[in-house]
Amino acid sequence: FLVRSASCADASCLNTMTVAEQAPAAFFPIRELSTYQTKWTIKGRVTNKAPLRTFKNRSGNGEGKVFHVELLDAEGGEIRASFFNDAAGEWFDKMEAGKCFTLSKGSVRIANRQYNTCKHRYELVFDKLAQVEEVQDDAKIGAVQFNIEDLRAVQQKTPPCSVDICGIVTSFEPLHAFTSQAGKDLVKRVLTIADDSAVSMQVTLWGERAKKDDKEFEGNPVVAMKGVFVKEWQGGRAGSLLESGHLTLQPTMPEAQKVKDWWTQGGQSQSLTFISQTTGGGGAGSNLAAQATNMDVARMRQVSEQVTNVKGDLYNVFCRLSAVQTRKQGEPLPFIYMACAQNKEGTTLPCNRRVDSSGFCPTCNVAGKAAPRLTLRLQFEDATDGFWVTTFHEAAQRAVNITAEQAQE
Secondary structure (H helix, E strand, O other): OEEOOOOOOOHHHOEEOOHHHOOOOOOOOHHHOOOOOOOOEEEEEEEEEOOOEEEEOOOOOOEEEEEEEEEEOOOOOEEEEEEEOHHHHHHOOOOOOOOEEEEEOOEEEEOOOOOOOOOOOEEEEEOOOOEEEEEOOOOOOOOOOOOEOOHHHHHHOOOOEEEEEEEEEEEEOOOEEEEOOOOOEEEEEEEEEEEOOOEEEEEEEEHHHHOOOHHHHOOOOEEEEEEEEEEEEOOEEEEEEEEEEEEEEOOOOHHHHHHHHHHHOOHHHOOOEEOOOOOOOOHHHOOHHHHOEEOOHHHHHHHHOOOOOOOOOOEEOOOEEEEEOOEEOOEEOOOEEEEEOOEOOOOOOEOOOEOOOOOEEOOOOEEOOEEEEEEEEEEEEOOOOEEEEEEEOHHHHHHHOOOHHHHHO
Protein backbone atom coordinates (compact mmCIF):
# COMPACT_ATOMS: atom_id res chain seq x y z
CA PHE A 1 0.00 0.00 0.00
CA LEU A 2 1.37 3.47 -0.92
CA VAL A 3 0.37 6.55 1.07
CA ARG A 4 1.25 10.13 -0.05
CA SER A 5 1.17 12.99 2.38
CA ALA A 6 -1.33 15.71 1.31
CA SER A 7 1.20 18.45 2.14
CA CYS A 8 4.05 16.93 0.19
CA ALA A 9 4.36 16.60 -3.56
CA ASP A 10 7.87 15.15 -3.34
CA ALA A 11 8.18 11.47 -4.21
CA SER A 12 10.30 11.06 -1.11
CA CYS A 13 7.14 11.45 0.93
CA LEU A 14 5.88 8.14 -0.33
CA ASN A 15 5.67 5.60 2.46
CA THR A 16 5.24 1.86 2.17
CA MET A 17 3.03 0.17 4.72
CA THR A 18 3.75 -3.47 5.43
CA VAL A 19 0.94 -5.87 6.25
CA ALA A 20 2.05 -5.82 9.87
CA GLU A 21 1.50 -2.02 9.95
CA GLN A 22 -1.88 -1.91 8.24
CA ALA A 23 -4.98 -0.82 10.02
CA PRO A 24 -6.94 -3.76 11.42
CA ALA A 25 -8.51 -5.80 8.64
CA ALA A 26 -11.51 -8.09 8.73
CA PHE A 27 -10.15 -11.62 8.64
CA PHE A 28 -12.26 -14.66 7.92
CA PRO A 29 -13.11 -16.58 11.13
CA ILE A 30 -11.32 -19.92 11.25
CA ARG A 31 -14.37 -21.68 12.69
CA GLU A 32 -16.38 -20.72 9.56
CA LEU A 33 -13.91 -22.16 7.05
CA SER A 34 -15.40 -24.87 4.85
CA THR A 35 -15.20 -26.26 1.32
CA TYR A 36 -17.84 -23.72 0.31
CA GLN A 37 -15.42 -20.79 0.76
CA THR A 38 -12.76 -20.34 -1.90
CA LYS A 39 -11.54 -16.82 -1.12
CA TRP A 40 -10.46 -16.14 2.43
CA THR A 41 -7.66 -14.70 4.49
CA ILE A 42 -7.21 -15.79 8.10
CA LYS A 43 -5.01 -14.54 10.89
CA GLY A 44 -3.89 -16.93 13.58
CA ARG A 45 -1.23 -17.88 16.07
CA VAL A 46 0.83 -21.04 15.59
CA THR A 47 0.03 -23.04 18.72
CA ASN A 48 1.81 -26.20 17.63
CA LYS A 49 4.30 -27.15 14.94
CA ALA A 50 5.21 -30.67 13.80
CA PRO A 51 8.66 -31.71 12.52
CA LEU A 52 9.40 -31.63 8.81
CA ARG A 53 9.15 -35.12 7.31
CA THR A 54 9.77 -36.62 3.90
CA PHE A 55 7.77 -39.18 1.96
CA LYS A 56 7.98 -41.01 -1.35
CA ASN A 57 5.76 -39.61 -4.06
CA ARG A 58 3.01 -41.98 -5.11
CA SER A 59 4.24 -41.71 -8.68
CA GLY A 60 7.54 -43.15 -7.48
CA ASN A 61 9.42 -40.12 -8.79
CA GLY A 62 11.46 -38.64 -5.98
CA GLU A 63 10.50 -37.54 -2.50
CA GLY A 64 8.11 -34.97 -1.12
CA LYS A 65 8.17 -33.11 2.16
CA VAL A 66 5.50 -31.86 4.52
CA PHE A 67 4.97 -30.29 7.93
CA HIS A 68 1.86 -29.09 9.70
CA VAL A 69 0.90 -26.45 12.21
CA GLU A 70 -2.15 -25.77 14.32
CA LEU A 71 -3.58 -22.24 14.08
CA LEU A 72 -5.75 -20.37 16.59
CA ASP A 73 -7.54 -17.08 15.88
CA ALA A 74 -8.99 -14.31 18.06
CA GLU A 75 -12.46 -15.90 18.05
CA GLY A 76 -11.16 -19.21 19.41
CA GLY A 77 -11.34 -21.06 16.10
CA GLU A 78 -8.66 -23.69 15.63
CA ILE A 79 -7.58 -25.60 12.53
CA ARG A 80 -4.69 -27.68 11.26
CA ALA A 81 -2.72 -26.50 8.21
CA SER A 82 -0.33 -28.69 6.21
CA PHE A 83 2.43 -27.32 3.96
CA PHE A 84 3.70 -29.51 1.14
CA ASN A 85 6.88 -29.51 -0.93
CA ASP A 86 7.78 -25.92 -2.05
CA ALA A 87 5.58 -24.40 0.65
CA ALA A 88 7.15 -26.68 3.26
CA GLY A 89 10.64 -25.66 2.18
CA GLU A 90 9.81 -21.96 2.27
CA TRP A 91 7.86 -21.78 5.52
CA PHE A 92 9.16 -24.49 7.84
CA ASP A 93 11.90 -22.35 9.39
CA LYS A 94 9.78 -19.18 9.42
CA MET A 95 6.60 -20.46 11.05
CA GLU A 96 7.61 -20.64 14.69
CA ALA A 97 5.25 -21.68 17.46
CA GLY A 98 3.82 -18.65 19.25
CA LYS A 99 4.05 -16.25 16.30
CA CYS A 100 1.10 -14.76 14.40
CA PHE A 101 0.58 -15.00 10.64
CA THR A 102 -1.93 -14.15 7.93
CA LEU A 103 -2.63 -16.95 5.47
CA SER A 104 -4.52 -17.27 2.17
CA LYS A 105 -4.46 -19.15 -1.14
CA GLY A 106 -4.82 -22.54 0.52
CA SER A 107 -7.33 -25.31 -0.10
CA VAL A 108 -9.89 -26.60 2.39
CA ARG A 109 -10.58 -30.31 2.76
CA ILE A 110 -12.32 -32.67 5.18
CA ALA A 111 -10.09 -33.32 8.20
CA ASN A 112 -8.38 -36.72 8.31
CA ARG A 113 -9.18 -37.92 11.84
CA GLN A 114 -6.42 -40.53 11.69
CA TYR A 115 -3.85 -37.76 12.03
CA ASN A 116 -5.77 -34.60 12.89
CA THR A 117 -6.85 -34.01 16.51
CA CYS A 118 -8.22 -30.49 16.00
CA LYS A 119 -11.97 -30.20 16.58
CA HIS A 120 -12.51 -28.45 13.23
CA ARG A 121 -14.39 -30.44 10.60
CA TYR A 122 -11.93 -29.24 7.96
CA GLU A 123 -8.19 -28.75 7.54
CA LEU A 124 -6.07 -26.54 5.29
CA VAL A 125 -3.50 -27.54 2.68
CA PHE A 126 -0.94 -25.11 1.23
CA ASP A 127 1.32 -25.57 -1.80
CA LYS A 128 3.63 -23.25 -3.76
CA LEU A 129 0.76 -20.77 -4.26
CA ALA A 130 0.47 -20.14 -0.52
CA GLN A 131 0.43 -16.54 0.64
CA VAL A 132 1.72 -16.37 4.20
CA GLU A 133 3.04 -13.38 6.09
CA GLU A 134 4.20 -12.90 9.63
CA VAL A 135 2.37 -10.08 11.47
CA GLN A 136 2.75 -8.29 14.76
CA ASP A 137 1.66 -10.23 17.82
CA ASP A 138 -2.08 -9.98 18.50
CA ALA A 139 -2.90 -10.01 22.21
CA LYS A 140 -6.47 -11.00 21.37
CA ILE A 141 -5.26 -14.42 20.22
CA GLY A 142 -4.55 -16.83 23.06
CA ALA A 143 -1.52 -19.09 23.30
CA VAL A 144 -3.58 -22.29 23.32
CA GLN A 145 -7.29 -23.16 23.15
CA PHE A 146 -8.62 -25.83 25.50
CA ASN A 147 -11.98 -27.55 25.01
CA ILE A 148 -12.19 -29.19 28.41
CA GLU A 149 -14.30 -32.30 28.96
CA ASP A 150 -14.75 -33.85 32.40
CA LEU A 151 -13.56 -37.41 32.92
CA ARG A 152 -17.06 -38.78 33.41
CA ALA A 153 -17.88 -37.57 29.88
CA VAL A 154 -14.63 -39.12 28.65
CA GLN A 155 -15.72 -42.42 30.17
CA GLN A 156 -18.84 -42.35 27.98
CA LYS A 157 -17.06 -41.51 24.70
CA THR A 158 -16.38 -44.18 22.10
CA PRO A 159 -12.64 -44.91 21.98
CA PRO A 160 -10.26 -44.17 20.45
CA CYS A 161 -10.75 -40.42 20.76
CA SER A 162 -8.83 -37.23 21.50
CA VAL A 163 -9.87 -34.99 24.40
CA ASP A 164 -8.75 -31.99 26.45
CA ILE A 165 -8.88 -32.49 30.21
CA CYS A 166 -8.19 -30.50 33.38
CA GLY A 167 -7.73 -32.14 36.75
CA ILE A 168 -5.70 -32.82 39.87
CA VAL A 169 -2.57 -35.00 39.81
CA THR A 170 -3.52 -37.48 42.52
CA SER A 171 -0.43 -39.67 42.00
CA PHE A 172 2.46 -40.16 39.60
CA GLU A 173 4.94 -42.90 38.78
CA PRO A 174 8.72 -42.46 38.54
CA LEU A 175 10.29 -41.75 35.16
CA HIS A 176 10.61 -45.00 33.23
CA ALA A 177 13.18 -45.46 30.43
CA PHE A 178 12.95 -48.41 28.05
CA THR A 179 13.68 -49.56 24.52
CA SER A 180 10.75 -50.10 22.18
CA GLN A 181 10.35 -53.18 20.02
CA ALA A 182 11.51 -51.03 17.12
CA GLY A 183 14.78 -50.39 18.97
CA LYS A 184 13.99 -46.80 19.90
CA ASP A 185 14.95 -45.44 23.32
CA LEU A 186 11.87 -43.98 25.03
CA VAL A 187 10.97 -42.42 28.38
CA LYS A 188 7.53 -42.17 29.91
CA ARG A 189 5.78 -41.23 33.13
CA VAL A 190 2.25 -42.22 34.16
CA LEU A 191 0.05 -39.71 36.01
CA THR A 192 -3.32 -40.36 37.61
CA ILE A 193 -5.66 -37.41 37.03
CA ALA A 194 -8.97 -36.75 38.85
CA ASP A 195 -11.55 -34.02 38.37
CA ASP A 196 -14.76 -32.77 39.97
CA SER A 197 -16.85 -35.44 38.21
CA ALA A 198 -15.35 -37.82 40.82
CA VAL A 199 -13.61 -39.86 38.12
CA SER A 200 -9.88 -40.55 37.76
CA MET A 201 -7.84 -41.84 34.80
CA GLN A 202 -4.23 -42.63 34.03
CA VAL A 203 -2.46 -40.48 31.42
CA THR A 204 1.02 -41.25 30.07
CA LEU A 205 3.50 -38.47 29.34
CA TRP A 206 6.36 -39.07 26.90
CA GLY A 207 9.76 -37.56 26.15
CA GLU A 208 10.65 -34.16 27.59
CA ARG A 209 7.27 -33.81 29.32
CA ALA A 210 7.92 -37.04 31.21
CA LYS A 211 11.37 -35.79 32.24
CA LYS A 212 9.98 -32.89 34.24
CA ASP A 213 11.25 -32.86 37.82
CA ASP A 214 9.26 -34.94 40.30
CA LYS A 215 8.65 -31.79 42.36
CA GLU A 216 6.43 -30.39 39.60
CA PHE A 217 3.97 -33.24 40.15
CA GLU A 218 4.11 -33.26 43.95
CA GLY A 219 1.48 -31.66 46.15
CA ASN A 220 -1.50 -32.50 43.90
CA PRO A 221 -1.07 -29.70 41.33
CA VAL A 222 -3.77 -28.79 38.81
CA VAL A 223 -2.86 -29.74 35.25
CA ALA A 224 -4.50 -29.05 31.88
CA MET A 225 -3.80 -31.29 28.90
CA LYS A 226 -4.75 -30.72 25.29
CA GLY A 227 -4.72 -33.62 22.84
CA VAL A 228 -4.96 -36.64 25.15
CA PHE A 229 -5.44 -39.78 23.07
CA VAL A 230 -7.82 -42.09 24.93
CA LYS A 231 -8.12 -45.77 24.10
CA GLU A 232 -9.51 -48.90 25.64
CA TRP A 233 -6.86 -50.66 27.70
CA GLN A 234 -7.25 -53.87 29.72
CA GLY A 235 -10.95 -53.34 30.26
CA GLY A 236 -10.79 -49.62 31.05
CA ARG A 237 -9.71 -46.29 29.55
CA ALA A 238 -6.19 -44.90 29.49
CA GLY A 239 -4.85 -41.67 28.03
CA SER A 240 -1.61 -40.74 26.31
CA LEU A 241 -0.64 -37.11 25.72
CA LEU A 242 0.12 -36.79 22.02
CA GLU A 243 3.32 -35.21 20.75
CA SER A 244 1.18 -32.47 19.19
CA GLY A 245 -0.63 -31.86 22.49
CA HIS A 246 -0.06 -29.32 25.25
CA LEU A 247 0.69 -29.70 28.95
CA THR A 248 0.09 -26.78 31.32
CA LEU A 249 0.85 -27.06 35.01
CA GLN A 250 -1.08 -24.75 37.36
CA PRO A 251 -3.26 -23.21 34.60
CA THR A 252 -5.35 -20.13 35.34
CA MET A 253 -8.47 -21.00 33.33
CA PRO A 254 -11.89 -21.13 35.06
CA GLU A 255 -12.00 -24.94 34.80
CA ALA A 256 -8.74 -25.13 36.72
CA GLN A 257 -10.09 -22.99 39.58
CA LYS A 258 -13.25 -25.07 39.65
CA VAL A 259 -11.41 -28.37 39.99
CA LYS A 260 -9.01 -26.87 42.54
CA ASP A 261 -11.94 -25.70 44.70
CA TRP A 262 -13.51 -29.15 44.46
CA TRP A 263 -10.29 -30.81 45.62
CA THR A 264 -9.72 -28.53 48.61
CA GLN A 265 -13.38 -28.55 49.68
CA GLY A 266 -13.63 -32.32 50.09
CA GLY A 267 -12.74 -33.86 46.75
CA GLN A 268 -9.46 -35.26 48.08
CA SER A 269 -11.38 -37.45 50.53
CA GLN A 270 -14.13 -38.37 48.07
CA SER A 271 -14.49 -41.89 46.66
CA LEU A 272 -13.37 -41.76 43.03
CA THR A 273 -14.31 -43.98 40.08
CA PHE A 274 -11.04 -45.17 38.54
CA ILE A 275 -11.62 -45.90 34.85
CA SER A 276 -8.11 -47.10 33.97
CA GLN A 277 -8.28 -50.79 34.75
CA THR A 278 -4.88 -52.40 35.26
CA THR A 279 -3.60 -55.94 35.58
CA GLY A 280 -2.29 -55.37 39.08
CA GLY A 281 -3.41 -53.96 42.43
CA GLY A 282 -6.89 -53.92 43.86
CA GLY A 283 -9.96 -51.76 44.21
CA ALA A 284 -11.18 -50.07 41.06
CA GLY A 285 -8.07 -51.16 39.18
CA SER A 286 -8.54 -54.79 40.11
CA ASN A 287 -7.03 -57.67 38.20
CA LEU A 288 -9.01 -58.55 35.08
CA ALA A 289 -8.43 -62.23 35.73
CA ALA A 290 -10.24 -61.87 39.04
CA GLN A 291 -13.29 -60.58 37.15
CA ALA A 292 -13.35 -63.59 34.79
CA THR A 293 -15.10 -66.92 35.28
CA ASN A 294 -12.91 -70.02 35.68
CA MET A 295 -13.96 -72.95 33.48
CA ASP A 296 -12.61 -75.72 31.28
CA VAL A 297 -12.30 -75.45 27.51
CA ALA A 298 -15.43 -77.48 26.75
CA ARG A 299 -17.54 -75.24 28.98
CA MET A 300 -15.98 -72.09 27.52
CA ARG A 301 -16.81 -73.25 24.00
CA GLN A 302 -20.41 -73.88 25.06
CA VAL A 303 -21.04 -70.57 26.83
CA SER A 304 -19.18 -68.49 24.21
CA GLU A 305 -21.82 -69.50 21.67
CA GLN A 306 -24.48 -67.95 23.89
CA VAL A 307 -22.83 -64.60 24.62
CA THR A 308 -25.29 -61.71 24.19
CA ASN A 309 -23.23 -58.98 25.85
CA VAL A 310 -21.93 -56.61 23.15
CA LYS A 311 -18.66 -56.15 25.04
CA GLY A 312 -18.23 -59.91 25.50
CA ASP A 313 -17.55 -61.94 28.63
CA LEU A 314 -14.29 -62.86 30.35
CA TYR A 315 -13.23 -66.47 30.93
CA ASN A 316 -10.17 -68.08 32.51
CA VAL A 317 -9.05 -71.45 31.18
CA PHE A 318 -6.00 -73.47 32.22
CA CYS A 319 -4.61 -75.35 29.24
CA ARG A 320 -1.41 -76.22 27.42
CA LEU A 321 0.01 -75.31 24.03
CA SER A 322 -0.35 -78.44 21.94
CA ALA A 323 0.48 -77.38 18.38
CA VAL A 324 1.78 -74.59 16.17
CA GLN A 325 0.44 -74.54 12.62
CA THR A 326 3.35 -74.44 10.16
CA ARG A 327 1.61 -75.47 6.93
CA LYS A 328 -1.64 -74.57 5.20
CA GLN A 329 -3.02 -76.69 2.36
CA GLY A 330 0.37 -78.34 2.06
CA GLU A 331 2.28 -75.08 1.69
CA PRO A 332 4.63 -73.59 4.33
CA LEU A 333 2.82 -70.99 6.43
CA PRO A 334 4.92 -67.85 7.05
CA PHE A 335 4.97 -66.83 10.69
CA ILE A 336 7.18 -63.74 10.37
CA TYR A 337 6.42 -60.57 8.44
CA MET A 338 8.24 -57.25 8.25
CA ALA A 339 6.24 -54.36 9.69
CA CYS A 340 6.66 -50.60 9.46
CA ALA A 341 8.37 -49.31 12.60
CA GLN A 342 7.74 -45.63 11.84
CA ASN A 343 5.78 -43.90 14.59
CA LYS A 344 2.20 -43.00 13.75
CA GLU A 345 2.01 -39.25 13.31
CA GLY A 346 1.45 -37.50 16.64
CA THR A 347 2.08 -40.64 18.72
CA THR A 348 4.92 -42.85 19.94
CA LEU A 349 3.16 -45.98 18.65
CA PRO A 350 4.64 -47.83 15.64
CA CYS A 351 2.57 -48.14 12.47
CA ASN A 352 2.97 -51.98 12.36
CA ARG A 353 1.51 -52.26 8.84
CA ARG A 354 3.14 -54.81 6.52
CA VAL A 355 5.87 -53.41 4.25
CA ASP A 356 6.91 -54.69 0.85
CA SER A 357 10.27 -56.24 -0.04
CA SER A 358 11.83 -52.78 -0.41
CA GLY A 359 10.61 -51.70 3.03
CA PHE A 360 7.95 -49.36 1.63
CA CYS A 361 4.86 -48.82 3.82
CA PRO A 362 1.75 -47.87 1.79
CA THR A 363 0.11 -46.42 4.92
CA CYS A 364 2.96 -44.04 5.83
CA ASN A 365 3.90 -43.64 2.15
CA VAL A 366 7.56 -43.96 3.00
CA ALA A 367 10.33 -46.55 3.00
CA GLY A 368 11.66 -46.31 6.53
CA LYS A 369 12.49 -48.49 9.50
CA ALA A 370 11.03 -51.98 9.57
CA ALA A 371 11.02 -54.69 12.22
CA PRO A 372 9.99 -58.37 12.25
CA ARG A 373 6.58 -59.24 13.68
CA LEU A 374 5.48 -62.69 14.79
CA THR A 375 2.03 -64.06 13.98
CA LEU A 376 1.17 -67.65 14.90
CA ARG A 377 -1.81 -69.96 14.64
CA LEU A 378 -1.76 -71.96 17.88
CA GLN A 379 -3.74 -74.83 19.35
CA PHE A 380 -4.42 -75.05 23.07
CA GLU A 381 -6.14 -77.91 24.88
CA ASP A 382 -7.06 -79.32 28.24
CA ALA A 383 -8.59 -82.66 29.29
CA THR A 384 -12.02 -81.66 27.94
CA ASP A 385 -11.42 -80.06 24.54
CA GLY A 386 -9.12 -77.90 22.44
CA PHE A 387 -9.26 -74.72 20.35
CA TRP A 388 -7.24 -72.82 17.76
CA VAL A 389 -6.38 -69.15 18.14
CA THR A 390 -4.43 -66.66 16.01
CA THR A 391 -1.92 -64.63 18.02
CA PHE A 392 -0.11 -61.46 16.98
CA HIS A 393 3.37 -60.45 18.03
CA GLU A 394 3.34 -59.78 21.80
CA ALA A 395 0.89 -62.61 22.51
CA ALA A 396 2.70 -64.92 20.08
CA GLN A 397 6.08 -64.17 21.66
CA ARG A 398 4.73 -64.93 25.13
CA ALA A 399 3.08 -68.14 23.96
CA VAL A 400 6.23 -69.68 22.45
CA ASN A 401 8.73 -67.82 24.66
CA ILE A 402 10.86 -66.47 21.82
CA THR A 403 11.11 -63.05 20.21
CA ALA A 404 10.37 -62.27 16.59
CA GLU A 405 14.07 -61.55 16.05
CA GLN A 406 15.01 -64.97 17.44
CA ALA A 407 12.39 -66.67 15.27
CA GLN A 408 13.68 -64.83 12.22
CA GLU A 409 17.17 -66.21 12.82
